[in-house]
Every structure is written in structure tokens, then in C-alpha cells.
Amino acid sequence: MKQIIQSYRTGELELAEVPAPGPSAGSLIVRTVCSVVSVGTERYMLDMAKKSLLGKAMSRPDLVRQVVAKARTEGVGEAYRQAMGRLDNPVPLGYSSAGVVLEIGSGVEGFTVGDRVACSGSGYASHAEIVRVPRNMAEKIPEGVGFEEAAFVTLGGIAIHGVRLAEPTFGERVVVLGLGLLGLIAVQVLKAAGCKVLGADVDPDKVRRAIELGADAGSPASGAELLAAVRAFSGGEGADAVLIFAATSSNEPIESAAEVCRERGRIVVPGLVGLDLPRKLFFEKELVFRVSRAWGPGLYDPNYEERGLDYPAPFVRWTARRNLGEYLELVASGRIRMSPLISHRFPFASAVEVYDRLLAGKERFTGVLLQYPVQTLPPMERRFEVAPLAGAGRAAPAPPTPAAPVAGKVRVGLVGGGLFAKGTLLPALKAVEGHTLVGIATASGVSGRHVARRYGFSFCATGEDAILDSPDVDLVMILTRHGSHARLAARALRAGKSVFVEKPLAIDEEQLAELIEAQAASSGRLMVGFNRRFAPTTRAALDLLKDVSGPFIVTLRANTGPLPRESWVHDPYEGGGPIIGEACHFVDLAQALTRSLPVRVHAKSAAAGGSSKGATNDVVITLEMADGSLATIVYTTAGDKTFPRERVEIFGGGAACSIENFRRMSFSRLGRSRVAGRAWTSVDRGYREEMRLMIEAVRENGAFPVPFEDYVATTRATFAAVESLRGRRPIDLPPCTSPS
Numbered sequence: 259m260k261q262i263i264q265s266y267r268t269g270e271l272e273l274a275e276v277p278a279p280g281p282s283a284g285s286l287i288v289r290t291v292c293s294v295v296s297v298g299t300e301r302y303m304l305d306m307a308k309k310s311l312l313g314k315a316m317s318r319p320d321l322v323r324q325v326v327a328k329a330r331t332e333g334v335g336e337a338y339r340q341a342m343g344r345l346d347n348p349v350p351l352g353y354s355s356a357g358v359v360l361e362i363g364s365g366v367e368g369f370t371v372g373d374r375v376a377c378s379g380s381g382y383a384s385h386a387e388i389v390r391v392p393r394n395m396a397e398k399i400p401e402g403v404g405f406e407e408a409a410f411v412t413l414g415g416i417a418i419h420g421v422r423l424a425e426p427t428f429g430e431r432v433v434v435l436g437l438g439l440l441g442l443i444a445v446q447v448l449k450a451a452g453c454k455v456l457g458a459d460v461d462p463d464k465v466r467r468a469i470e471l472g473a474d475a476g477s478p479a480s481g482a483e484l485l486a487a488v489r490a491f492s493g494g495e496g497a498d499a500v501l502i503f504a505a506t507s508s509n510e511p512i513e514s515a516a517e518v519c520r521e522r523g524r525i526v527v528p529g530l531v532g533l534d535l536p537r538k539l540f541f542e543k544e545l546v547f548r549v550s551r552a553w554g555p556g557l558y559d560p561n562y563e564e565r566g567l568d569y570p571a572p573f574v575r576w577t578a579r580r581n582l583g584e585y586l587e588l589v590a591s592g593r594i595r596m597s598p599l600i601s602h603r604f605p606f607a608s609a610v611e612v613y614d615r616l617l618a619g620k621e622r623f624t625g626v627l628l629q630y631p632v633q634t635l636p637p638m639e640r641r642f643e644v645a646p647l648a649g650a651g652r653a654a655p656a657p658p659t660p661a662a663p664v665a666g667k668v669r670v671g672l673v674g675g676g677l678f679a680k681g682t683l684l685p686a687l688k689a690v691e692g693h694t695l696v697g698i699a700t701a702s703g704v705s706g707r708h709v710a711r712r713y714g715f716s717f718c719a720t721g722e723d724a725i726l727d728s729p730d731v732d733l734v735m736i737l738t739r740h741g742s743h744a745r746l747a748a749r750a751l752r753a754g755k756s757v758f759v760e761k762p763l764a765i766d767e768e769q770l771a772e773l774i775e776a777q778a779a780s781s782g783r784l785m786v787g788f789n790r791r792f793a794p795t796t797r798a799a800l801d802l803l804k805d806v807s808g809p810f811i812v813t814l815r816a817n818t819g820p821l822p823r824e825s826w827v828h829d830p831y832e833g834g835g836p837i838i839g840e841a842c843h844f845v846d847l848a849q850a851l852t853r854s855l856p857v858r859v860h861a862k863s864a865a866a867g868g869s870s871k872g873a874t875n876d877v878v879i880t881l882e883m884a885d886g887s888l889a890t891i892v893y894t895t896a897g898d899k900t901f902p903r904e905r906v907e908i909f910g911g912g913a914a915c916s917i918e919n920f921r922r923m924s925f926s927r928l929g930r931s932r933v934a935g936r937a938w939t940s941v942d943r944g945y946r947e948e949m950r951l952m953i954e955a956v957r958e959n960g961a962f963p964v965p966f967e968d969y970v971a972t973t974r975a976t977f978a979a980v981e982s983l984r985g986r987r988p989i990d991l992p993p994c995t996s997p998s
Contacts, residue, residue, distance in 0.1 A: 333940025414585030415553030496520030765834030
């Protein structure tokens with residue numbers, strides 16, 4: 259199928275062939291009939307992407323500060339690589355569309371194949387022939403509403419949510435500043451609510467259109483004329499509320515809104531304007547000010563957007579989806595008219611040209627629709643061969659045919675291709691010889707195609723089956739979210755594949771039991787992405803400690819910085835929480851350094867007053883090892899990210915050793931000191947060495963560097979740490995033998 263994508267790094271647009279999205283739980287697969295080009299939002303995105311690196315940096319000084327801080331703590335090379343990895347990201351454009359349901363994922367009720375639906379959301383309702391949309395981002399189209407009107411559902415929801423935040427009551431006088439598409443929809447919504455409306459804009463034609471759509475008065479958007487018009491409109495009282503839908507970096511709309519508002523009036527800003535509030539006016543009039551966020555509660559909440567969990571109506575009456583439904587009902591009743599607002603209709607095949615015209619700024623655009631062919635169904639191919647990215651000034655070569663197996667080469671397939679895969683693991687893997695990249699499966703065809711072309715995979719796909727069932731794949735690398743690791747790894751093992759699974763191995767005992775069973779019954783072998791034991795500084799320490807007898811005292815400190823509350827890592831089903839999903843690294847490292855496995859775990863939280871808030875974000879975990887060693891893990895999100903991220907210290911047998919952020923290792927024994935690495939070099943957490951050892955083991959059919967039993971011990975230790983926190987007591991683990 260075809261989809262419009264943009265390179266955020268270069269700003270280039272492309273109508274690309276990508277794999278069609280596969281069905282997933284809680285989602286619909288929809289064939290697009292119409293999609294809306296949001297003139298304001300998408301033009302802003304295009305302008306930003308087309309800026310130089312310096313221009314992007316000037317636009318986002320907050321992100322520049324993060325890069326500088328990372329360079330200080332982890333080295334310039336690491337900071338540059340991570341920053342470029344984030345910039346090298348294809349962006350799907352579009353967030354409002356309408357179409358027909360083709361497939362329904364498990365757990366979705368209220369829809370049938372063939373239903374006409376309106377779709378919303380960035381990354382969901384994209385400009386693409388086929389889209390996958392979560393349940394809460396789609397609504398059925400009522401009878402009497404066409405695809406074209408329904409395709410504006412997201413913009414209708416934005417206008418409705420902005421109006422709701424203004425809390426208008428019947429008969430109030432409301433001013434709408436900025437009469438683009440959103441402002442003109444808002445005028446109609448306010449009239450449907452029984453308000454008197456004055457529309458204001460710098461463009462007289464837009465003011466006339468607002469009056470044609472029901473506004474009671476119109477005015478220029480600022481200055482004495484606006485103030486006089488609002489006084490006349492409101493009987494000298496001033497506006498009860500002002501909604502600002504303008505798009506400008508100027509602070510003038512805010513100042514004008516404060517001028518024309520009555521005392522204790524309300525100002526709501528759904529638009530993109532300067533927000534330097536004139537304190538004197540706001541103080542004297544005691545004005546209420548709100549910034550509207552998109553089209554309602556639920557947006558940016560993964561539980562709502564991705565998992566389909568709704569908010570109960572008695573507590574959250576108008577969610578994002580309910581606002582979408584209300585827009586469609588207002589269109590069905592004739593109280594919102596969209597036909598007069600559609601200024602352009604273009605065939606989807608000419609989408610790139612449409613954006614070029616939009617950026618040129620020589621035409622007046624209001625409502626812009628892309629229309630998709632309805633006579634033929636776009637292909638539902640979820641796997642296809644890709645061509646690598648072309649070099650500068652050269653056309654991309656023709657897509658390759660699947661290559662025959664290369665003798666002595668490990669054929670690698672990836673499941674998952676997110677930021678960690680692109681920015682960290684694949685660069686490390688590409689630096690290692692002895693393998694060939696066969697295919698990659700991702701949830702998004704856009705990201706899969708991009709990664710496949712960038713790193714030289716032969717094919718990309720939007721279903722895991724393409725990798726797990728492929729006879730051309732020897733080694734499956736699982737780089738998905740934590741909750742799927744065990745299921746995918748067990749399936750790959752049963753298929754006789756060698757498996758690399760990014761940490762953690764599993765997020766609960768049930769998953770771990772399934773994996774243990776699969777490992778025992780299969781001919782495959784498994785390696786977990788605990789890379790720090792392979793870091794050059796760690797290996798230097800292990801080499802020096804090999805003749806030192808324990809027991810050891812080990813301290814491991816991780817100053818990770820805050821993890822956003824909405825992060826999927828916190829989700830019990832997808833992430834398992836920071837201890838299971840992140841602190842597991844340091845349990846494994848403790849095992850490597852002590853050459854022993856844990857037998858007892860005790861965890862304490864830094865949460866104040868015994869509160870459970872932040873209980874798994876800021877913890878001290880004590881591991882009692884089988885040989886008598888003790889390891890203390892300090893895992894905290896409470897520190898400053900400009901402070902070095904990690905530090906390890908080992909004491910025992912007359913020796914002392916420290917590893918500073920995996921850049922420098924210091925060792926002392928018998929009055930002699932050794933140093934490896936330099937404090938100013940870039941951090942090296944062992945990814946490249948980890949990949950080298952893995953490929954070598956698969957090529958030579960040798961043992962992986964870490965026994966499977968050690969991974970089980972690490973995983974159970976993290977489960978025990980969580981249990982210890984809940985029960986506020988130490989947890990004993992089953993007896994185990996020392997690792998080989």
C-alpha cells in the first residue's frame with residue numbers, strides 16, 4: 259500500500275510503498291476513502307522538518323540542553339549518535355480520515371466489517387491507503403454524513419473541546435479570534451450551543467464566511483476596531499469568553515483577548531500563539547485562562563489510546579472519542595456545515611505536489627481533502643522486498659531478490675525496530691562480521707521500511723510470522739516491548755531458532771515458566787541483552803579479579819533520571835515496571851562480578867512515609883549471593899541527569915575496583931594500581947562485544963556466553979525484589995549452583 263511519509267532529518271516527502279498494517283488487539287484495520295490535510299498543523303511540521311540542524315536546534319533549545327548534558331556525562335560520540343538516531347526518523351503525516359472497516363482486532367465490540375468509520379490521531383489516521391486505528395480513536399459515521407464531512411472528525415473534535423473548556427452558557431457573547439478551519443467550525447459549535455458569536459480575523463473574506471456560517475458579527479482581529487466591535491456586540495460589557503484559534507508566534511492575540519474580555523471572563527487557546535500573558539489586564543479583570551489540549555481527555559494516555567480503556571461518563575463526561583461522536587452528530591443534524599469549508603480536493607496520488615503547493619503559500623487553503631481510489635482495494639501485502647537507501651545524488655537501486663544463504667553467515671531477523679534498535683543495537687550489530695540481515699518485522703510499516711533500507715535488510719513486514727516462521731532466519735532478535743518477550747522467544751525456540759531477546763527475559767512467573775519449558779524442549783539457544791557484563795571496562799575488571807577470591811562487596815548505582823509516568827515501562831502488562839524491566843541489568847552485572855547467583859533479595863523504597871508512590875522508581879536492592887558475597891543496587895530516578903549515570907565498585911580479597919559510567923576502570927591490589935579507559939572517552943556499555951560474541955556462538959554452533967540458568971536467576975531475583983517491596987521483607991530464592 260502507499261503512504262505519505264516525511265524524513266524529519268531532511269524534510270523530504272515521499273509517497274512510499276510500505277507494508278499494510280496487521281491487525282492487533284483493540285484496533286480496526288480501515289481502508290481510507292478520504293483524509294484531511296491540516297493546513298496549520300501539518301504546515302508547521304513540514305516547516306520544522308525542513309529546517310537545518312541549526313534551525314531545529316534553535317527551535318528546540320530544551321532538546322539541545324539534553325544533548326549537551328548527555329555529551330558531558332557519556333561523551334560527544336554517544337550524544338551525537340543518539341541525537342542523530344532520533345532525527346533519523348520517518349514521520350507519517352495526517353491525523354484525520356474516514357473509511358471502511360476491513361478487519362477487526364480481538365476485544366473490539368460495536369463494529370462490523372464494512373462499517374463506515376471516522377478515524378483520528380497522529381500515527382493512526384495517517385495519509386495512507388490502509389490504517390490501523392485503536393478502538394477509542396474511531397467512531398461510526400451516522401446515516402446522512404458523507405465520507406468527506408466525516409474525514410474532518412479530528413478537527414471537529416478539537417473545536418468542540420476548545421468550546422467546552424470555555425464553558426459557554428446559553429445567550430453568552432463569545433469571540434472567536436482566528437477564522438481558519440478550526441475557528442469556523444467553532445463558530446458553528448457555539449451557535450449550536452445557543453451563544454452569540456463574533457468572529458474576528460485579519461482576513462475580511464474569512465470574517466464574511468463566518469457570518470455566512472452563522473456568526474452574529476464580525477471584526478478585524480485586533481486593535482481599536484476589534485475593541486469597539488466587541489463593545490457594541492456585548493452591550494458594553496465585554497465578551498464572556500474568547501477562543502483563540504490563530505496561528506502566530508506573536509503575543510498580540512492574547513493581548514487582544516484580554517482587552518475585549520469582561521471582568522472574570524474566560525480565555526481559551528486551542529491555537530498556536532505567543533503565551534506571554536499581560537499580567538496587569540489579567541489581574542485587573544481576574545481573567546480565567548486555559549490552553550486546550552487537542553480534542554479531549556484520553557489523548558496521550560496509552561491506556562486510553564492504545565489499550566482502549568475508556569473513562570467512565572459519570573466522571574469524565576466528554577472524552578476525546580465522545581467529542582468525535584458529537585461532531586458527527588452535529589454534522590448529521592445540519593448544525594455544522596462542512597461543504598462550504600472544503601476549498602480543495604486532490605487525488606491521493608498527487609499528495610506530494612499538494613504539500614509543495616501548501617508550502618509555497620501562493621494559494622488560499624481552508625479545508626483540503628485527499629481522495630483515495632474506491633474502485634479497487636489496495637493490496638494487503640504485509641511483507642515485501644525493499645531497496646537500500648540511495649547515496650547522495652543517486653537513485654535508489656531496484657529492490658533486491660532474496661539472497662541465497664551465504665556459507666558461514668548467520669541469517670538474522672528482527673522482531674521490533676524502535677529507537678533502541680535503530681540508535682544502539684543495529685549500529686553495534688553492523689560493526690560485527692559474520693552475519694547477514696534478512697528481514698525485520700515491526701508494528702508500523704513506515705518504521706520497518708525505513709530501518710530495512712537504512713541497515714540493508716532484504717525485506718520488511720508488519721507481522722511477526724514473517725520472521726518467526728521464515729526458514730531463511732537462523733537467529734531471531736526480539737526487540738519489542740517487555741511484555742511480549744517471553745511469548746516471542748518461546749515461539750522462536752520451538753521453531754529451532756537461536757534467540758536474542760532484549761531484557762527482561764519475562765515479566766512474571768507464568769511467562770518465565772513458559773520460556774523454561776520451551777528452552778528445555780527445543781534445540782534452540784537463547785541470549786538475553788544484558789550488555790554491561792561485556793563492556794570493555796567490565797571485562798578489564800573481570801580479568802583482574804579472576805585470581806581474587808571472594809566473597810565480594812559490590813555496589814552498583816544507576817542514576818537514570820525521571821521516567822515519565824505515562825511510559826509503557828510502568829504498565830504491568832507491557833513493561834513490568836522499572837525493577838523487572840530496567841534494574842535487571844544490574845542484577846546480571848552483580849552475578850557476573852561475584853561469579854555467584856543470588857539466594858536472598860531484600861528491597862527498600864525511598865518513598866516518603868511508606869507511600870507506594872514511586873516505590874519501584876527509587877529503590878535499594880540487596881542481593882545475598884550463594885558464595886556469601888553481597889551486592890547493593892541503588893536504582894534511582896530522583897537524581898540529576900547531568901550527573902554520571904552509572905558507577906560500580908567491587909571490594910574483596912584485598913582488591914578494590916571501580917567502573918565509572920563504563921568509560922573508565924580503576925583497580926588496586928597489593929599497592930599496585932591499574933587503569934583502563936579514559937574519563938573523557940565516550941561511554942561503551944558493551945553492545946558491540948555482546949553482538950560479536952552472539953554471532954560467533956551461532957556461527958560456530960557453540961555455547962552462548964551466559965548459561966540459561968543465570969538468566970532465570972536474574973529474572974527471579976527481580977520478581978523477588980518487587981515482592982520484597984510489597985511485603986516489606988526479604989525473599990529467599992531457591993538454591994542455585996554457581997554459574998559456569
